[in-house]
Amino acid sequence: MEGRSAVWLLAVLLLLEALISAEAQNTLKYLEVGGKLVLRPEPVSSRIIGVTWKFNDGIVGEWDEGQELEYSPIFRDRASVDTTTGVLEISNMMKNHSGLYTVEINNRKQSGGHDVRVIKQVPKPVVMITPLTCTKESESCFLSCDGDITDADPVTFYFRKGGGDWEEGEQNITIMNDATTQAVPKFFCRMKNPVGETDSESVDNPFSVGANTGVIVGAIVGSVVGVLVAGAVAGGVAASRHKHADQPEEAPLLGQQP
Secondary structure, three states: OHHHHHHHHHHHHHHHHHHHHHHHHOEEEEEEOOOOEEEOOOOOOOOOOEEEEEEOOEEEEEEEOOOOOEEOOOOOOOEEEOOOOOOEEEOOOOHHHOEEEEEEEOOEEOOOOEEEEEEOOOOOOEEEEEOOOOOOOOOEEEEEEEOOOOOOOOOEEEEEEOOOOOEEEOOEEEEEOOHHHHOOOEEEEEEEEOOEEEEOOOEEOOOOOOOOHHHHHHHHHHHHHHHHHHHHHHHHHHHHHHHHHHOOOOOOOOOOOO
């Protein structure tokens, strides 16, 4: 029994090693939705007389010398195989085209494959400070990099404080109301994935030494009061004019010309 167990364990370990080795040989490739995929097989020493490109367990395109090149219905209108080099091109790639692509040249499967993942470009993010009650007196607040990242993974987030360097972080980070943060006037954020990156507009730092919400609020209130006062004065003048307009003219004194 012990001998059989040892043999079984060895077989399992060899199988796992083979699977890990095969996985390690696959080349990971990211492509933007709507983009063109170009895959090149390893060079062969002899003339190519047969090419078969596979997608997972199905066929993309297949050709043997003396026969016509055939494509599967899924790729017929978007794929092309160069029968002299074996290069595969697929246009207008969609998310459902993500998967493992392998090739056989002259009836021999090449080692490794192409793990293709079709993703969306990251959106233009919006950098936000929460909660809405975050003020200059708050001990700390949160800085977030928001945007719809559906089908855009993997996404990496970066933040920049004022004119400093970009720093990688989580989608939401904590900012402390300390001397370092108070010296920063604005915040920015960036979203990045393997097919591109986009930066946000800036947001004012509520902890900045230059931020004075009291002055801003006072200015707004003062403006409103000024408008109300001006309106009241204008209304009083209009009423006064209307009153004088309604009064009858005084009769001229005796002896005076009307």
